[in-house]
Amino acid sequence: MSDQAASDTAPHHRPVRSGDHVFLVDGSGYIFRAYHALPPLTRKSDGLPIGAVAGFCNMLWKLLREADDTAAGVKPTHLAVILDASGETFRSEIFPAYKAQRPPPPADLVPQFGLIREAVRAFNVACVEKTGFEADDLIATYARQAREAGADVTIVSSDKDLMQLVGPGVILLDTMKDRRLGPDEVVEKFGVPPEKVVDVQSLAGDSVDNVPGVPGIGIKTAAQLILEYGDLEGLLAQADGIKQKKRRENLIEFAEQARISRKLVELDQNTPLDEPIDALAVRGLKGEQLIAFLKAMEFNSLTRRVSEATSTDVAGVEPASVPIKGWPPEADPSAEAEKPAESTEKAGDSAPKADAVSARLPADVEPNTPAAVVAERQAAAVAAPVDTSAYETVRSLDRLDAWIAAAFDLGYVAVDTETTSLDAMQAELVGVSLSTGPGKACYIPLLHQTGTNDLLGGGLAPDQISQAEAIKRLKPLLEAPTVLKIAHNLKYDYLILARHGIHVAPFDDTMLLSYALDAGKGGQGMDELSERWLGHKPIPFKEVAGSGKSMLTFDQVPIDKASVYAAEDADVTFRLWRVLKPRLPADRVTTVYETLERPLLPVLARMEMRGISVDRQILSRLSGDFAQTMAALEAEIHELAGEKFNVGSPKQLGDILFGQMGLPGGKKTKTGAWATGADVLEDLAAQGHELPRRLLDWRQLSKLKSTYTDALPGFIHPETKRVHTSYSLAATTTGRLSSSDPNLQNIPVRTEEGRKIRTAFVAAPGHKLISADYSQIELRILAHVAEIPQLVQAFEDGIDIHAMTASEMFGVPVEGMDPMVRRRAKAINFGIIYGISAFGLSNQLSISRSEASDYIKRYFERFPGIRDYMEATKAYCREHGYVVTIFGRKAHYPEIGSSNPSMRAFMERAAINAPIQGSAADVIRRAMVRMEAALDAANVRADMLLQVHDELIFEVADDAVEAALPVISKVMEEAAEPAVRLRVPLKVDARAAQNWDEAH
DNA sequence: CCTGCCCCATA
């Protein structure tokens, strides 16, 4: 070993000079990291924990012997291990909480600190620590000196707090991953180059070290802000120009805290050093000394390697006598006090909820009325406890047949399916549960697997009926017209079963029952309803299958566990049905349930199954285009500006626009910076200036890309190659549907770029998409319910409703109307639907509050019926706790009487909006329920695919388009009848095209 | 890893 001979004779002191390589080992950081990353290791002879020491010694050995083989790429000429001395540092004086609440190190790490010092000594390496200073400050100071002497610096650490030191000639070396951390890696971690890391950290703070930072700002936001504003002071100076309210307030309120944080985070590069940097020169190993230590630690393989490398005879070396402090640990009396207090709430857990208790037979209920039945059922439901031990696991066809026969005899049965996924289009049917009465329930396991983590793939668990055979026998029951099937959220099970050829009918859905009865009073989930109505908390899914990354699919759940869970769900569903179903007549929502809820379920299931074709290529091209356009826009913006600048920086942008280019209309913010908000840029763009237009485009594209073009392809079904959204029938208070996974009700349309995403929604070959949407349906509903003669007349005459409103309000003729005037009227019309406030209208139109008040006043003067309607609606809601749509759907607002004025005002606006939004939702529901039969009757094949609140999308063969259009329009326009005779006509615009954009 | 917040897409 030739280098060994050389280093043995290396001088103790050697000046650092250009070309040298100074290695600064962050000893403390290494110890903590090794302790947590490496498996616990103890000395064989006495159990002394030595894992971190072992890791440290191996690391140091490797560094001294073969650093050029690591990511460092060079050997050290100088090397020191820097440790944290105990005691307070200057940071505690600036901010007493700094690192104050840090828990004491784990007991089995404590003795290793001393051992590490011994190890460094044994390696004959300089060991530096200084009371009152952190290791990081010493490292920062040595690094500065080394650089000034022209040497390269390798900081052996991966601590993010040291990343601020990275720069020319200074890198971090993560020896555990053998990775060098240079400027690129710092940017990856902090989003900014090393010299701005301190600014980012001072904003984001650090909960581990108790660096406060600014609340609500993490690394990402901090990086974005620092890139925009340059540095912390620049940002704080312009904080009141920040768009986001909360963020702005916090930056202003916590500015000083950020400055303090900066002092805590910034390392001191001028720490007084006891040991000059020259003294860190690599000294060379003393074989015997090192081996004595290693033998004492019982590190056998490292001892062997060292003995080979240094030609030292191991046998001839006595183990060193190493002092050990902190082991074994002393008993900590405070540990006992940590025991959690015994819960005293156990008894209350199974007690019925107040809601359910209040269901006891009230004295004023007349017998043999719907209300009496309801009261009895509720009392009975709470009285009968759920016994999960009484369920049967069906293992044979005989037993299955017996359950099926019982269901036929009874005439109704609760059903639930268990599957492998929440996505009904991809889920595998794993089992079925049935219930024929409270407490009478079974589970039929079909596809459960043996073993859970078995990589060899546990096969099918024994004693299960074959899935195909079970489906064959269940099908007659589930389709039998004489047996009512009861399920909770049936659309899911309906889809699963439909994929196996079973078309469930007739049915009730307890989720929809609850929704028709209690929309707005809380969720419609089964567990929630069970607690509310039965006073029983069902077994949570996560108790059966776990959660998060380690969550089991249901086929991996052991059958006995699965059985109780699944049968309970059927049992609970059955019991809920007994309680909820009689409430329909009592609460007078039977018709709502039977015409607007239940029949829509199969319609939606079919829509979801059909899915819609989304052109993956268009999306990926679009994604690329967006990326490219963004880059191009950036280049154009630079071109227009005449120089390169950060397009994301309002500060730089303001200087360019109003400083260099001298554009007019510049406004200054309070701090004197140019305002560059969207409104300002829109103004400039309207004056024909290119740069602001491009900048707005750029901002918009980055949004479209991440939310749509990059996310949608992931939803294309592997087999159908189409996108199958999932509609929720019971998610909103007003009666609207909602769409998720993916949400196809918020595909962009307002901007040209956004509409390109719609072009990716295409018809199948030989087909067209038809889009049919209601024109102004909510304003028409408003005209109807509030009985406003001018509005009704305008809709009958088919004239521009917003222009008419403006004409009424401002006394100007519709002909040749100023578009601004019409725009104001339009905003007010929408405002009315939303339960207008002067605050909201002033924001929408960017006018003063008092001006907005004037508009509203004038509007009410011209349309007094609307004010009457609004007042009447609020009064009705206060009296009943709910409002109703024109078809009788209820939307509950139990908090309408809140004593909190802003809460109450919010509820009032919602209550005003709900009958309008909800009636429109009812109308399109009615159209959807009737649509299929109407198309069949007209002998037209048109597949309904999507609903977007006031729009229906169909897929129709080319040669059927002309026949389909009038049928679709007619069904939609007549959807309210005969239940409600509207005072205004409903108008539908329908057209066909190859893609959704052109059809819309 | 989960929850809540902000922001933004739609009607």
Next chain:
DNA sequence: GTATGGGGCAGGA
């Protein structure tokens, strides 16, 4: 000013 769902982020487990 109404009604949603979702991406990204922060922050506390």
